[in-house]
Amino acid sequence: MPEKKKKKATTLPGYVVRNRASWTVSNAEYTAGSAHDSWAAKRITWGVWKVPEDEIKVLPDVRGLDVIELGCGTAYFGAWLKKRGARRVVGVDITPAQLATAREMNTEFGLELEFIEANAEAVPLPSASFDLAFSEYGASIWCDPYLWIPEAARLLRPGGELLFMRNSTLEILCSPDDAVVGEKLIRPQKGMHHNTWQDEEGGGKSTVFHISGSEQFKLLRDTGFEVTDFREIFAPVNAVDHPYYKWTPVEWARKWPNEEIWRARKR
Numbered sequence: 162m163p164e165k166k167k168k169k170a171t172t173l174p175g176y177v178v179r180n181r182a183s184w185t186v187s188n189a190e191y192t193a194g195s196a197h198d199s200w201a202a203k204r205i206t207w208g209v210w211k212v213p214e215d216e217i218k219v220l221p222d223v224r225g226l227d228v229i230e231l232g233c234g235t236a237y238f239g240a241w242l243k244k245r246g247a248r249r250v251v252g253v254d255i256t257p258a259q260l261a262t263a264r265e266m267n268t269e270f271g272l273e274l275e276f277i278e279a280n281a282e283a284v285p286l287p288s289a290s291f292d293l294a295f296s297e298y299g300a301s302i303w304c305d306p307y308l309w310i311p312e313a314a315r316l317l318r319p320g321g322e323l324l325f326m327r328n329s330t331l332e333i334l335c336s337p338d339d340a341v342v343g344e345k346l347i348r349p350q351k352g353m354h355h356n357t358w359q360d361e362e363g364g365g366k367s368t369v370f371h372i373s374g375s376e377q378f379k380l381l382r383d384t385g386f387e388v389t390d391f392r393e394i395f396a397p398v399n400a401v402d403h404p405y406y407k408w409t410p411v412e413w414a415r416k417w418p419n420e421e422i423w424r425a426r427k428r
């Protein structure tokens with residue numbers, strides 16, 4: 162009798178299913194509406210305060226590179242890199258609604274990005290097929306770091322680079338479950354890994370991941386990366402409160418960094 166083919170596990174972890182539901186709602190509420198302006202933007206900017214790349218200069222020269230965005234959302238960041246000369250940009254996201262917006266923008270702007278609906282912790286693409294893997298608040302906070310960082314390492318060619326933005330450790334430690342970030346440490350740093358938050362009233366729950374700086378550094382080293390840059394991002398003096406991301410008041414982020422960018426090279 163022929164041996165039965167082993168089926169690959171296709172079940173998504175519970176937090177991925179929850180987060181996909183949450184991002185389906187966010188797409189309808191605001192990301193689809195803001196995608197066009199983001200794709201059309203002339204300047205590359207980072208994070209909630211839109212810190213200009215030409216001021217912080219953290220990106221490598223992407224001309225001719227094969228790039229993968231892990232948790233691409235509406236894929237405006239990938240679009241910016243394609244406009245800067247990346248050869249190929251692939252966006253991976255788990256939420257069909259986000260990808261539908263990304264595809265719509267891609268058609269409108271004619272940038273020929275490619276999209277894959279998948280969990281960024283297990284991407285159905287061959288190993289060593291990219292020069293740059295990046296995430297701006299995608300896999301960098303919505304995926305388990307112990308799964309997505311090794312997956313990024315697998316997808317990269319030797320010498321390839323990983324670049325990602327996430328919240329700062331300090332911000333997470335000072336963030337209550339149900340109110341804006343404050344000036345007190347209210348969570349233990351030891352053992353930090355993920356939190357499950359209640360979305361807006363009446364909504365579901367979503368799970369975000371964050372390990373401490375030294376754990377992040379160790380994980381990168383253990384998965385074959387050398388950390389080459391690390392930036393802590395504050396709100397610039399002229400920044401104003403974000404229109405819909407209300408968890409970090411601009412006043413807080415003028416005093417403490419609420420975001421950070423990591424850059425690492427695969428050995």
Ligand SMILES: C[S@@+](CC[C@H](N)C(=O)[O-])C[C@H]1O[C@@H](n2cnc3c(N)ncnc32)[C@H](O)[C@@H]1O
Binds near residue numbers: 184234
């Ligand atoms: C904040 S968006 C990131 C994209 C963009 N830079 C931005 O700031 O809008 C987060 C994206 O991560 C996606 N995401 C969440 N969990 C994911 C997972 N396990 N695999 C792939 N994408 C995921 C969500 O669907 C969402 O589109």
